[in-house]
Amino acid sequence: MIKKTSFVLFLFLSFAHAAFSDDFFDKMRPLYEKKDFKTIEQECLKEIKNSPKSLDAYYFLAAIRLYEAKYDEAKPDIEKFQKYHAEMENKEAQKTGQPVILIDARYVGLYFEIGKSRFMDTRYADAIPWLLKAKSSFYKDPMLNFFLGISYKQTKDYEEAIKYFNRQLEYAPEEPSPYYNIACVYAGQGKK
Numbered sequence: 001m002i003k004k005t006s007f008v009l010f011l012f013l014s015f016a017h018a019a020f021s022d023d024f025f026d027k028m029r030p031l032y033e034k035k036d037f038k039t040i041e042q043e044c045l046k047e048i049k050n051s052p053k054s055l056d057a058y059y060f061l062a063a064i065r066l067y068e069a070k071y072d073e074a075k076p077d078i079e080k081f082q083k084y085h086a087e088m089e090n091k092e093a094q095k096t097g098q099p100v101i102l103i104d105a106r107y108v109g110l111y112f113e114i115g116k117s118r119f120m121d122t123r124y125a126d127a128i129p130w131l132l133k134a135k136s137s138f139y140k141d142p143m144l145n146f147f148l149g150i151s152y153k154q155t156k157d158y159e160e161a162i163k164y165f166n167r168q169l170e171y172a173p174e175e176p177s178p179y180y181n182i183a184c185v186y187a188g189q190g191k192k
Contacts, residue, residue: 025056025106037064053084059110066113081107082114101133108137116147124151142172149178153185161185 022045031040041064044057051057058081065074085102092100103111116128128151131144137146149164162185170180186192 024054025059028056028060032060035067037068040064053087055081055084055088055104055107057082059107062113063111065133076138078110078114078117083109096150101129103133108134112144114145116143119147119151122154124154127151130156140171142168142175145171146177146181149181153181153188156188158185158189 028040028043031043040060044054044061046058047054049143058077061077062074062081065077065109066073076082085107089100089102092102108189111130112134115127115134118124118127118130127147131148131151134144145164145168149161149168152158152161152164162182165178165185168175
């Protein structure tokens with residue numbers, strides 16, 4: 001079961017500057033909208049040379065590779081994004097003396113992809129924090145709720161599992177799998 005502890009939540013929106021720099025991101029966004037991936041890649045590689053832990057650079061490199069369905073090529077950039085994102089959380093946690101969750105609304109799509117990837121690798125406990133970070137934009141997405149429900153079921157947090165299966169059912173009432181999964185949760189608890 002995942003240990004529940006108190007934590008400090010830092011939610012950084014596009015206009016926040018405390019932990020994430022907007023300059024590079026704002027420079028890359030129009031290029032991404034134009035699908036000028038060659039320029040983005042060149043600029044990201046320059047950015048990484050100057051700032052090796054640039055979340056924005058790894059985010060855009062991963063985004064263009066995922067867009068082009070080059071999943072294997074995206075993997076190293078995603079791993080570096082995760083690593084440096086975790087380092088930022090740990091650094092903030094050391095300052096506050098409590099666990100910290102950093103969320104930047106600009107990265108929510110990548111948070112979802114990371115959580116989904118962890119889920120597909122059956123790394124359910126690792127999937128949960130990334131999927132939770134994606135909730136702000138994917139709250140009503142039946143798949144997010146399915147991934148969270150299964151992940152919580154597999155980590156034996158049955159109360160949370162049922163909550164997310166019920167949300168999946170709420171946003172996709174025609175889908176029969178939440179009923180089955182809720183029954184599996186009750187069976188896991190030894191309940192009829």
